[in-house]
Amino acid sequence: MLNAVRRLICLVLLSTLGASGLAPVVAQAAERPNIVFILVDDQEAGDLQKFPNIWNELARAGTTFDRFFVTNSWCCPSRSSILRSQYVHSHGVLTNTGPEGGFAKFYNTALERSTLGTWMKAAGYRTGLMGKYLNHYPGGAAEPTYVPQGWDEWDVPVRSLYQEYDYTLNENGLLKDYGSAETDYLVDVLSQKANTFVSQAGAEPFFLYLAPVAPHNPSNYAARHRDAFAGAIAPRTPSFDQEDVSAEPRWLSSRERFSERTIAGIDERYRRRLRAMLGVDDMVGSLVETLRATGKLDNTYLFFASDNGFHLGQHRLAQGKTTPFDESIRVPLLVRGPGIPAGGVVRDLAANVDLAPTFAQLGSAGLPDFAEGRSLLPLLHGQIPPSWRRNVLLEFYRPTNPSSARQTPVPAYQGMRTAQYTFVRYSTGEYQLYDDDRDPSQLDNLAAKVSPAVIAEFNRQLDALAACSGPTCRSADSVQPPSLAPPSSVPSSPPSPAVSRHS
Numbered sequence: 001m002l003n004a005v006r007r008l009i010c011l012v013l014l015s016t017l018g019a020s021g022l023a024p025v026v027a028q029a030a031e032r033p034n035i036v037f038i039l040v041d042d043q044e045a046g047d048l049q050k051f052p053n054i055w056n057e058l059a060r061a062g063t064t065f066d067r068f069f070v071t072n073s074w075c076c077p078s079r080s081s082i083l084r085s086q087y088v089h090s091h092g093v094l095t096n097t098g099p100e101g102g103f104a105k106f107y108n109t110a111l112e113r114s115t116l117g118t119w120m121k122a123a124g125y126r127t128g129l130m131g132k133y134l135n136h137y138p139g140g141a142a143e144p145t146y147v148p149q150g151w152d153e154w155d156v157p158v159r160s161l162y163q164e165y166d167y168t169l170n171e172n173g174l175l176k177d178y179g180s181a182e183t184d185y186l187v188d189v190l191s192q193k194a195n196t197f198v199s200q201a202g203a204e205p206f207f208l209y210l211a212p213v214a215p216h217n218p219s220n221y222a223a224r225h226r227d228a229f230a231g232a233i234a235p236r237t238p239s240f241d242q243e244d245v246s247a248e249p250r251w252l253s254s255r256e257r258f259s260e261r262t263i264a265g266i267d268e269r270y271r272r273r274l275r276a277m278l279g280v281d282d283m284v285g286s287l288v289e290t291l292r293a294t295g296k297l298d299n300t301y302l303f304f305a306s307d308n309g310f311h312l313g314q315h316r317l318a319q320g321k322t323t324p325f326d327e328s329i330r331v332p333l334l335v336r337g338p339g340i341p342a343g344g345v346v347r348d349l350a351a352n353v354d355l356a357p358t359f360a361q362l363g364s365a366g367l368p369d370f371a372e373g374r375s376l377l378p379l380l381h382g383q384i385p386p387s388w389r390r391n392v393l394l395e396f397y398r399p400t401n402p403s404s405a406r407q408t409p410v411p412a413y414q415g416m417r418t419a420q421y422t423f424v425r426y427s428t429g430e431y432q433l434y435d436d437d438r439d440p441s442q443l444d445n446l447a448a449k450v451s452p453a454v455i456a457e458f459n460r461q462l463d464a465l466a467a468c469s470g471p472t473c474r475s476a477d478s479v480q481p482p483s484l485a486p487p488s489s490v491p492s493s494p495p496s497p498a499v500s501r502h503s
Helices: 002-014 052-059 075-084 102-108 116-122 186-199 260-293 352-362 452-466 470-476
Strands: 034-040 063-065 126-131 153-159 168-171 174-177 206-211 300-306 333-336 344-346 391-396 413-418 421-426 431-435
Touching: 034 186, 034 260, 034 352, 052 260, 052 300, 052 333, 075 102, 075 116, 075 352, 116 126, 116 206, 116 352, 126 186, 153 186, 186 206, 186 260, 260 300, 300 352, 391 452, 413 452, 421 452, 431 452, 452 470
Parallel strands: 034 206, 034 300, 063 344, 126 153, 126 206
Antiparallel strands: 063 333, 153 168, 168 174, 300 333, 391 413, 413 421, 421 431
16 A cells, blocks of 8 residues: 555656646556644643653654744634635735635635635545634524534534633534533544544545644633643744844834733743643644554644734744744644654755645645645655745735734734745834844844845845746745845835735
């Protein structure tokens, strides 16, 4: 079985893919692989060694992407990009809430007619989605029991999902209430359902999208983990409670340094997040053991990622996301499966829009023309295709709903993350530019120190990324980024940008 799957992968990689790497692949083996995609909520690219199953069964037994980014560091826009392989300006789900975002926008614009679920199902996969779908689901749908097309198994909370207790699950169109008993803990319930799903007999391969809500606030954890990490404190990185923010945009430079009480709150939040992730770690261990016991592990790819990162004191942000800093946009991606090197590390740029093309290529599923990402399979096998991405587009749009904006002081922005640089332009006319090789903590904003010509060139490339659509995105993101001129004194101010808004 394993040799057959490896032959399939070789044929996939040797097939004619074109510059985009997205051409459909015809299955050449008798048995296609199973795929499990585990997506956690708000997990930064931190030290996963604290979670033994995730570390041993996925990181050490598979390959880690060292530079994997989300193009929008907010739940619903990011998850929409995963489901559609589109940047935010293309799919138009701009925020977490309506009218410009949330599940209602995804539903009302009929994006569900063509998603990762429909592509894999059309390719002959038995599909399942368990856990968090899109923010505020099922608000705006005709019925609270609504199940989107493309999913054979559907187990998604419709109420109180972040509490992990006392919630309601839509189980294939039937609503079931869960209480506050230890056995009702949401991660454990999803774990049991996932084990049942992957254990089912049948000739068709399966695709499982498993989305626990940990470690999202309030980071409720299972009772068995209440005493874990008792003495842990949030990492005191160089950017923790950043000393000097005078060169930063006003949304950051206006923030006060932390009080002792704030720091204590950050540490407690960190401990809660670690404990919540232990439930996910148990889920991963149980799932891998189930696959192993049923003889399916050797024919299954497991992907582990997060929808966005999270601040824990870096850059004077006690908590939260939506910023263009690496704490928000850089997330883990671990891959284990047939032919994937154990202990491997991929350092090439990759993004969340690349996940769906990867799953599609593994499953010989066709991709629509609107897909904007690339398959990661070549990178997983040590090959860098011609014209691989050199830039990841970053986008953030301000919500118009004041209630959803109270925790989001960041202005709208567009940006690009390259292998070496982070460039951001805000709707306020302000800029950020970091040399991430020399300044990995992103403490020195170079925007006012470099030549205006450098800023202009970054702006030109960013304009192309922000206006791209479908295949043109794979041309815009492969352009060599500018090099920084030696810092000068204080050049004339660069032109004020306008953050474009496509829908």
